Amino acid sequence: MAEGTDIKALVVGPLNGNFKQAFAKIAAINSKHGPFDLLLCVGDFFGPPGYNEDDIDLLVAGQIKVPLPAYIISASNPLPTSAQMAVERSHGEICEQLMFLGESGIMTTVEGLKIAYLSGTQAGPSKFLEATVQSLCESATSNPLGVDILMTADWPAHIVEGSTAAAAKLGEQRLLLARGVDAVAAVASALQPRYHFAASPALFVEREPYRNSAGAKHVTRFIGLGEFQSKTKERWFYAMKIVPMTKIDAAALGAAPANMTSDPFFAAHGQGSRKRPAEQMSDSFFFNSKDTENKRAKGRRPPPAHYVCRKCSVPGHWMEECPTAQQSNGEPGAPRVPPTHYICRLCNVPGHYISDCPQAGDNKGRQQATSAKSALQQKDANQCWFCLSNPQLEKQLIVSVGSEAYVTLAKGGLVAWGGHLLVIPVAHYPSLRQMQLLEGEEAQTAQEAIKEMDKIKAHLCDVYRTREEVMVCFEMFGGGTVESLAQALHHMHLQVVPLPEALLPDIEPAFMEEAKLEGLELIPDGQLPQAVTDMYCRVEIPTGEGRESKVLVFIPSASRVEEHQRLVEEAESTGRRVPRIMNLQFGRKVLACLLGTPAAADWKRVMLPPQEEEKLTGQMRELVKLDI
Numbered sequence: 001m002a003e004g005t006d007i008k009a010l011v012v013g014p015l016n017g018n019f020k021q022a023f024a025k026i027a028a029i030n031s032k033h034g035p036f037d038l039l040l041c042v043g044d045f046f047g048p049p050g051y052n053e054d055d056i057d058l059l060v061a062g063q064i065k066v067p068l069p070a071y072i073i074s075a076s077n078p079l080p081t082s083a084q085m086a087v088e089r090s091h092g093e094i095c096e097q098l099m100f101l102g103e104s105g106i107m108t109t110v111e112g113l114k115i116a117y118l119s120g121t122q123a124g125p126s127k128f129l130e131a132t133v134q135s136l137c138e139s140a141t142s143n144p145l146g147v148d149i150l151m152t153a154d155w156p157a158h159i160v161e162g163s164t165a166a167a168a169k170l171g172e173q174r175l176l177l178a179r180g181v182d183a184v185a186a187v188a189s190a191l192q193p194r195y196h197f198a199a200s201p202a203l204f205v206e207r208e209p210y211r212n213s214a215g216a217k218h219v220t221r222f223i224g225l226g227e228f229q230s231k232t233k234e235r236w237f238y239a240m241k242i243v244p245m246t247k248i249d250a251a252a253l254g255a256a257p258a259n260m261t262s263d264p265f266f267a268a269h270g271q272g273s274r275k276r277p278a279e280q281m282s283d284s285f286f287f288n289s290k291d292t293e294n295k296r297a298k299g300r301r302p303p304p305a306h307y308v309c310r311k312c313s314v315p316g317h318w319m320e321e322c323p324t325a326q327q328s329n330g331e332p333g334a335p336r337v338p339p340t341h342y343i344c345r346l347c348n349v350p351g352h353y354i355s356d357c358p359q360a361g362d363n364k365g366r367q368q369a370t371s372a373k374s375a376l377q378q379k380d381a382n383q384c385w386f387c388l389s390n391p392q393l394e395k396q397l398i399v400s401v402g403s404e405a406y407v408t409l410a411k412g413g414l415v416a417w418g419g420h421l422l423v424i425p426v427a428h429y430p431s432l433r434q435m436q437l438l439e440g441e442e443a444q445t446a447q448e449a450i451k452e453m454d455k456i457k458a459h460l461c462d463v464y465r466t467r468e469e470v471m472v473c474f475e476m477f478g479g480g481t482v483e484s485l486a487q488a489l490h491h492m493h494l495q496v497v498p499l500p501e502a503l504l505p506d507i508e509p510a511f512m513e514e515a516k517l518e519g520l521e522l523i524p525d526g527q528l529p530q531a532v533t534d535m536y537c538r539v540e541i542p543t544g545e546g547r548e549s550k551v552l553v554f555i556p557s558a559s560r561v562e563e564h565q566r567l568v569e570e571a572e573s574t575g576r577r578v579p580r581i582m583n584l585q586f587g588r589k590v591l592a593c594l595l596g597t598p599a600a601a602d603w604k605r606v607m608l609p610p611q612e613e614e615k616l617t618g619q620m621r622e623l624v625k626l627d628i
Helices: 019-033 053-060 081-089 130-142 164-177 182-191 264-268 277-282 289-299 360-377 432-437 440-466 482-488 501-518 558-574 586-594 610-624
Strands: 007-012 038-041 070-072 093-095 098-100 104-108 114-118 147-152 193-198 219-224 237-242 398-401 405-409 421-425 469-477 494-500 520-522 536-542 549-556
Touching: 007 019, 019 053, 019 237, 053 081, 053 093, 081 093, 104 130, 114 130, 114 182, 130 182, 130 558, 147 182, 182 193, 182 264, 193 237, 398 610, 405 440, 405 610, 421 440, 432 440, 432 469, 440 469, 440 494, 440 610, 469 501, 469 586, 494 501, 494 586, 501 520, 501 536, 501 549, 501 586, 536 586, 549 558
Parallel strands: 007 038, 038 070, 070 098, 114 147, 147 193, 193 219
Antiparallel strands: 007 237, 093 098, 104 114, 398 405, 405 421, 421 494, 469 494, 469 536, 520 549, 536 549
16 A cells, blocks of 8 residues: 555544533544544434533534534434534535534545444434335445445444453443344444444443454454543543555455454354345344235325325325226326226316326416415525525636526536536526426526526537537436425526546436436436426436437436335434435436546535635636626
């Protein structure tokens, strides 16, 4: 390995809301033993509801400084409301240098370090869901060689078995406390981390390295951490140097320490088992999935009042129990055939349901577009990050302003030379679909904005071509009710990204593959959803013939909607945050991976200082020279 490729990480246990005092200690550790590249916190960073709210408000407002780039998960308590609002507003960022990773996933840092995480506990007010754990285990197929670090709140079951270090440290009584959780053992067994840090039961244990049984060549080191300011004085921090596994020599990665033990999970489930431990546990850590399906089939509770079946647009039954489900010709997307006595109440013609009526889409969409515009006018546009009237608009990013549209540098752009741009209408519109459905003078203004945006795209396409690059554009619209769209103040913007011409054949397959993984489907012929409130991702990919492009529009599939509804119910019943039905970073993620920089899918990880942004903006003004 080349010198300087190692990463210095500081990992801490639960701070339980005492982060202000902990930051002072961490700053001292960093000064004496650092500098550290990142800070990881397992367990509850914040305390129980209502605890230390003044400091939380100061933290979110940026008045309490975080000493290191920090990444946290949640444990037994949900995030405080103000922190949760910041997370939703800023895609995970609570304040400068403090990121909430989310419920579960695998993050790859700019340096290439793979960090897997699972928020929540098996018991308590902030429980993780069965589907969340299963999804995290299944992500092992994309990471067959394991990950660098795993962060969980709970200890994994069986982790102390076969460990003389744990027995000597904990003793017989405390060994009982450290039995752990099967679900976390399933995750650890599947993901095969090099380091696994966990918080509960708040005891410091550094287990002997153990051999993995699922294919990884490296060993796993488990470290349980104590709480900050605990009465028992358990050690609450752990400092280490680590080289990302993608950058380390295979022989060094697979070196077996002298004190290595066998896999505690494999041993716990018997040497003769033909299943991987993670596969065994995934069947049992919550309940048997087949039994669950049978129970649901025998007596499923009715859907909530707000649930509407996507097959027939009628409430009162689940989608898979829809009485119209078996009445189509069996082809995907085929219209349902109603009973002979049924007459559509919209057009008074038999032969189709009201949800399939050709007169339904445009009328409903135009009404929603008008309602959205009216609701928006009741809000203060100065709160919108993309409205030019906002005094907090980051003017150092503006490349050019026209009469109906303007261009800015993308914050945290995907290409180093500044070619990743945003094309934004000056007037406030939530989405392209809403712009298409307006009427009267508003429709004329919206169409002029669309024409100006098309003119900008054509010019940028020519600029990219001189660099032997092609242009990909995408709009991500998160959808919602008319009221929520007005509250969120979402301002339509088009992301324009240049890619090397050599990647042209890979662009469409990359979007299709990622869409499949994310549970998305294509709308035929590149049409936008009929309803102005429906979410979508609209992508324009080059055909290789001049400025010509092909339009792909992705929406959540019916099965994804059904699965999300179940997750919503589970989240509501357990007090957990409702998960998103569609990844709002979908388009960016695809392009980041195509460019070979998957970590850049998170724009905050590639942000530039304001001075650098201003310099790059100046260069783009000279290069682009838009006449709008």
